[in-house]
Amino acid sequence: MIASPASHKARSAIPWVTTAARLVLGGVLIVAGGLKIGNPSDSVLAVKAYQLLPDSIATTVGYLLPILEIVVGVLLVAGLLTRVAAAVAALLMLAFVFGIAWAWAKGLRIDCGCFGGGGELKDWQEPSYLLDIVRDFGLVLLGAWVVRFPPGRFALDSALGLTGPDRTRDDEEETGDEQG
Amino acid sequence: MSKGERQKSAREKIKEQQAAERVREQRKRLVTYLTAGAVAVAAVGAGWMWAASRSQSEQAGGDLAPITVHPDNAVVMAKSGVTKPVIDIYEDFQCPACRQLESVSGQTFKNLAAEGKAKVVYHPITIFSQEPTRSNSLRAGAAARCVADGKQWMAYHDLLFENQPSETAEGFKIDQLLAWGKEAGVTSPDFQSCVTGQKHAKDQIAYTGQVQKSAKIQGTPTVKLNGVEMDNRVIFTPQELRDQVTKAAK
CATH class of the missing domain: 1.20.5 (Single alpha-helices involved in coiled-coils or other helix-helix interfaces)
Known part of the structure; x- marks a missing residue:
């Protein structure tokens, strides 16, 4: 393959970008889940505040969400099952974007409950839907990047040999065979 | 080869x-x-x-502890002779978080009182200052003060939270408040005129003012254990709530 030095440089930067994306996305998830996990009832309340899901499902989601965020966050930071974890994280963030947009469109006055709290706003507080949506959509993009270019540097996946045979090396071997 | x-x-x-x-x-x-x-x-x-x-809510045990209703004040639920620890519950019938607290931990408060492990004091107040929530809350608060019998009061209290209206619409209407009274088994002949005439509306307002001055609460629900505000995380986690109250009883 012919590659200019510049594009080669860009290619070698990709795994580092993936690592950075993993750390940011995973870090946010761990913090968000950690702030919520000690208070499951608030978490349930925050989900219900969206008035999007029926009560019984909202309760389940409220209990499930904090631990799911933490586990997916840890997987991302560790770079274990990177692709699956990133896909789940991106879908989660996409769901949050949808939920917040829904609350906004419906004219609800709620706090997104992203980092704990029961979704209630005090009288003097203003909802921050746009900021929440932009932030979560940015995280969706990070997740998509990791899905496209897993697993990045410092990933357990690589250490455990979970990344599969290196495509380029395989190609080289086969070409080598033909030449020999 | x-x-x-x-x-x-x-x-x-x-x-x-x-x-x-x-x-x-x-x-x-x-x-x-x-x-x-x-x-x-x-x-x-x-x-x-x-x-x-x-966060699993507790199951109803045996009978409730005796309940004393003071129409112009708080409602006390305690077995005779139990004076501590004291659990003060400040709540508003219109506040969604209070509804959540009741549905999650309401049974724990009742059980703790019934087991003689605490004296539980309900302070129904009107925390809202905007409409329609303020009027909704006032109507419900005044109506609950019309129920003199302790057991009936508790049944009515639970029904009000169960049927809490939206914060953006008029609710707790007089005819609803009367119907729930019937459902709660309220027998007093004065109940209807008391609710319709909103006899205790000014008691509700006066008691709210009194509580806000003396108890210095930040909002509803607020739960205090022996005068010290309990963490939200604790009161919404029945198992932890019970642990803390039991510890304070020792």
Whole structure:
């Protein structure tokens, strides 16, 4: 393959970008889940505040969400099952974007409950839907990047040999065979 | 066998070995992958169960502890002779978080009082200052003060929270408040005129003012244990709530 030095440089930067994306996305998830996990009832309340899901499902989601965020966050930071974890994280963030947009469109006055709290706003507080949506959509993009270019540097996946045979090396071997 | 043939078969052997190696590696990879996945899913499941069990509401035990209603003040629920620890519950019938507190931990408060482990004091107040929530809350608060019998008051109190209206619409209407009275088994002949005439509306307002001055609460629901505000995380987690109250009883 012919590659200019510049594009080669860009290619070698990709795994580092993936690592950075993993750390940011995973870090946010761990913090968000950690702030919520000690208070499951608030978490349930925050989900219900969206008035999007029926009560019984909202309760389940409220209990499930904090631990799911933490586990997916840890997987991302560790770079274990990177692709699956990133896909789940991106879908989660996409769901949050949808939920917040829904609350906004419906004219609800709620706090997104992203980092704990029961979704209630005090009288003097203003909802921050746009900021929440932009932030979560940015995280969706990070997740998509990791899905496209897993697993990045410092990933357990690589250490455990979970990344599969290196495509380029395989190609080289086969070409080598033909030449020999 | 010619030299060429020998070379060829040796090369094939190596190829076979490489293929077998590849299959082995693939299998190993699959096992590692599935193991990691299973551990992750199990962690999520365990955390979920833990969250659900910590916040599992208690079941109704035996009878309620005796309840005394003071129409112009608070409502006290305690077994005779039990004076401490004191649990003060400041709540508003219109506040959604109070409704949540009642549905999650309401039974724990009742059980603790019935077991003689605490004296529980309900302070129904009107925290809202905007419409329509303020009028909704006032109507409900005034109506509850019309129920003199303790058991009936508790049934009415529970019904009000169960049927809490939206914060954006007029609710707790007089005819609804009367119907729930019937459902709660309110027998007093004065109940209807008391609710319709909103006899205790000014008591509700006056008591709210009194509470806000003396108890200095930040909002509803507020729960105090022996005068010290309890953490939201605790009061919304029945198991932890019970642990803290039981510890204070010692």
